[in-house]
Amino acid sequence: MSARRTVGRRLLVAVPVLAATSMGMFALGAASPYDPAEQYAGAAAFTATDENLAQLRANWGVDDPLPVQYWRWITNLVQGDLGWSITRHEPVTSVIAARAGWTLLLVGAALALVLVASLLLGTVAAYRRGGWLDRGLRAAAYAVEAMPVFWLALAAITVFALVLGWFPAGGLTDIAADGVHAGDVAHHLILPITVLAVSQAPWFLLFVRDSVADSLRDDHVLAARGRGLPGRTVLFGHALRTALLPFLTLIGTHLPELVGGAVLVETVFSLPGLGAVTVQAALGSDFPLLAAITLVTTAVVLTANLLTDLAYTAADPRVRLDG
């Protein structure tokens, strides 16, 4: 099946699901007990006259029928106008633009770290199956799998920031710093990136270990061994290569977990990313901001998921999606 058809078929489902999600979110927002006009006015709502509030409501059209409001919201959203944040009093677009970079950096670096570490450790564990490294790694993986990421983050702060004092406990830059410097930021980000990576690592590590262990028994690996190729060449050049393919889809299916982990890690480490602002928006019931972030992130994750699947089909022509 050609890539174009795959994309087309995926969109045929993804667009309605996104539309339904947005409708559900809008209905939930409309049913929520918060009055946007009063939220906008803030403390002034207590002193504002009813006429003023009514004027606000009329200006925004919040008393129009729901379908009309939804249509206005979604057409604006699609055209790139994400609305006005109630709690932050600035356009949602500028909130997202200012913060998306940090979240992408956090998630991207953590993903890269997970991939490198799990490929390396998983392969070595599979090679010496049942050895001390294999058993130790699997036990650790199960333990970490059971830990909530925010608890892991607090443990990391306790050990590495408070007891050992190697890294700062939170924030993006030093309090005394004048502006943003790469070295300072890197020093602040090492701990959050590592925590996010470790919390996601078990799935990847166990997957690589199992699939390399399987492919070590494959005919072509035995043939490579039989030809007398050195162990390292066979392991990384032959066994790991075949085991790598399904790994691609694992990345795609794990992106939602990674996003959720980023929200929690950013909150614990007080990083100025999208995750932290999501939580603030949720605490303030800021519908425009929260809905926009949720929908945009959802669309990005769905797209990334599709891309990993396309990469999978490109890498292995035998694979058919949408069978």
Place this chain on the structure above:
Amino acid sequence: MPRKRRLRPLSWLRPGTRGAALAAVVLATAILACLLVPLLWPLDQSAVALDRINQPPTWTHPAGTDDLGRDVAHRTLYGLRVSLLIGAVAALVATLIGGAVGAVAGTVGGWTDRILMRIVDTVAALPHLLLGIFIVAMLRPSLGAVILSIGLTHWLSTARIVRAELLSLRTRPFIDAAISGGASRVRVLTRHLLPHVLPRMALATTLMVPHAVWHETALSFLGLGLPPHLASLGNMINDGQRSLLTGAWWASLTPGLAIVVVTLAIAAVAAHWRDRLDPRVRAELQL
């Protein structure tokens, strides 16, 4: 299938299943403690004792006290009670939704099945913590909102399991026999298919509980779950974050350990259970 097993409850203790037996004992103890703690050691949720704040673990307070002087061990038991209750109810809600979708896809088949499963795939790719946060934020943080938020985002694996099981059952001879014997669709579904699917669904529900607990504790930790004075594991870890900077690491240690221990116990029991449901596949711990 399951009936025979119930006659030999001590088969848990066969050699080779000692890990599962231990996990079952741990889990049973935790559940029993959660059930009994209000009778034996009642907790005043809003009580504070400012004369003993941030005390390290001692014999009177085995897990120390938090920044309001509350006993951490005592509140952990209460938190576990709330978390397990929410986890179980939310897992049931998710199983009902997923079971219904899976049952429709697996019995109707054809295009309905294809479209439903494609929708399941897409929904599984949505960032569920974000959606959960959205649901809770719009409904005001409360018990019902948390349960709804978990139920609406965690039904996908059950839908897949139920569908796959139904599809493989449909081709089995005893179903053909029932149909040629004149059984109606409803009768085939309730008398022949459902009894086979139910154990799988129960297993899926059990494995869902840790996920529901994580989701609930994450929401509470962010301040979006249960009311902050209520002893819940997420609230306690959040409270402990305040004490952490003053060096009181014990305040969030114990509630976190409770999550880890209960999760691992559930996973080990479920792995053993899956082993017996499907002896051909050697089950691994899986969450």
